[in-house]
Amino acid sequence: MIIPPLILVLATACGDKVGDDTGGGMGNVRTESLGSYTTDTGGLTGAIPLEVPDGTSSVAVHCGEYGYDTLGTAWRIVDPSGGDFYTNEYVEGHTDTPMRVGNHDDTLPILMPVSPDHDIRAGSWSVDVWIATGGRPTTVDCGAVYRVESPGSTATVDLNAVFVGLDSLGLDAASAPDDEDFQAALRYAEGLWSAAGVTIGEVRYFDFPGDVSRYQVIDVSDTDTSELGELFKTEVDGPARALTVFFVEEIASSSGATILGIAAGPPGVPTVAGTSKSGMAVTTVDLRADSREVGLILAHEGAHFMGLFHTTEKNASAFDPLTDTPECPASSDTDGNGLLDREECAGKGAENVMFWAPSVEASTTLTDDQGWVLRRNPVAR
Numbered sequence: 064m065i066i067p068p069l070i071l072v073l074a075t076a077c078g079d080k081v082g083d084d085t086g087g088g089m090g091n092v093r094t095e096s097l098g099s100y101t102t103d104t105g106g107l108t109g110a111i112p113l114e115v116p117d118g119t120s121s122v123a124v125h126c127g128e129y130g131y132d133t134l135g136t137a138w139r140i141v142d143p144s145g146g147d148f149y150t151n152e153y154v155e156g157h158t159d160t161p162m163r164v165g166n167h168d169d170t171l172p173i174l175m176p177v178s179p180d181h182d183i184r185a186g187s188w189s190v191d192v193w194i195a196t197g198g199r200p201t202t203v204d205c206g207a208v209y210r211v212e213s214p215g216s217t218a219t220v221d222l223n224a225v226f227v228g229l230d231s232l233g234l235d236a237a238s239a240p241d242d243e244d245f246q247a248a249l250r251y252a253e254g255l256w257s258a259a260g261v262t263i264g265e266v267r268y269f270d271f272p273g274d275v276s277r278y279q280v281i282d283v284s285d286t287d288t289s290e291l292g293e294l295f296k297t298e299v300d301g302p303a304r305a306l307t308v309f310f311v312e313e314i315a316s317s318s319g320a321t322i323l324g325i326a327a328g329p330p331g332v333p334t335v336a337g338t339s340k341s342g343m344a345v346t347t348v349d350l351r352a353d354s355r356e357v358g359l360i361l362a363h364e365g366a367h368f369m370g371l372f373h374t375t376e377k378n379a380s381a382f383d384p385l386t387d388t389p390e391c392p393a394s395s396d397t398d399g400n401g402l403l404d405r406e407e408c409a410g411k412g413a414e415n416v417m418f419w420a421p422s423v424e425a426s427t428t429l430t431d432d433q434g435w436v437l438r439r440n441p442v443a444r
């Protein structure tokens with residue numbers, strides 16, 4: 064069942080970046096192929112072995128591509144002691160756990176750790192992946208990213224800013240460095256991240272190299288996010304150790320919901336370009352009216368990509384795995400509409416950048432635990 068490792072894009076993509084001293088080099092981040100795996104009739108890959116090097120502070124595992132019409136998740140993650148770091152039973156049993164893995168289309172991203180209650184120990188790990196194929200064998204290529212260094216109390220994150228058909232705003236790679244509103248949005252995002260000790264480093268500007276007319280408005284539905292995934296697969300000539308942000312005109316949802324930004328994952332696949340979980344989309348609709356709105360979306364989506372979840376989901380169905388962020392319980396839904404809005408969650412997380420519906424007025428804080436997760440991500444340096 065285990066096919067010898069394929070050294071494909073992963074090694075090449077990062078190999079090109081080694082020795083790049085402009086701030087975006089891979090430094091102590093290593094990427095490797097874990098090989099190809101075919102699911103059994105139960106949809107399981109079996110144990111995918113993972114050798115975590117000494118001194119590793121964060122690990123990302125990714126497996127794909129299995130298409131946009133099915134979902135995959137982590138079934139079981141075993142640490143070097145032989146104990147369960149994570150099992151899918153935590154999800155089914157709604158057990159409080161310091162680890163979260165979502166159900167994802169096309170490519171499964173797993174980031175460890177996503178809470179200071181877990182540390183990554185060096186040694187032999189294994190990850191079992193489950194893909195909902197209905198018994199149809201599916202082959203995935205898996206890879207791993209290791210950050211082999213200790214994060215500091217502050218961190219820098221570089222950005223690849225990609226402009227997708229924003230002529231109506233007069234915004235492109237050439238104009239953005241001098242665009243006052245765009246620069247103000249970046250500063251606003253950085254101001255929010257500063258609570259977590261994170262600053263924005265080098266920003267590189269790119270015009271979208273693909274079909275602008277298709278991607279300037281991203282069309283998504285509850286069952287089809289393929290356009291978004293294809294957007295995130297688009298590679299630009301920037302460093303791998305950076306957040307790749309696609310600035311689009313609009314994200315149009317078939318449900319009619321207003322979506323201002325979407326991050327791959329969350330969390331995303333860090334430092335590996337070309338997967339459907341390699342970027343994030345930020346809408347620019349509010350840029351001229353209030354650049355802070357765009358800055359807030361960037362800060363929120365970037366934090367999702369780097370491993371933060373909503374402090375409370377909109378209907379209290381889930382909370383983040385962090386103990387120092389407030390929870391807004393279902394009982395706070397005083398108007399009974401099934402949504403926990405900002406007023407109902409005042410003092411219970413609406414003040415946090417990672418509230419499910421953050422606002423410029425209310426949502427300005429990040430906690431120590433959130434900073435711990437952000438500074439640990441492989442894209443941070």
Ligand SMILES: [Ca+2]
Nearest residue numbers: 277280281282
């Ligand atoms: Ca479209």
Ligand SMILES: [Ca+2]
Nearest residue numbers: 383385386388
């Ligand atoms: Ca919490």
Ligand SMILES: [Ca+2]
Nearest residue numbers: 396400402404
């Ligand atoms: Ca409500």
Ligand SMILES: [Zn+2]
Nearest residue numbers: 363367373419
């Ligand atoms: Zn969000």
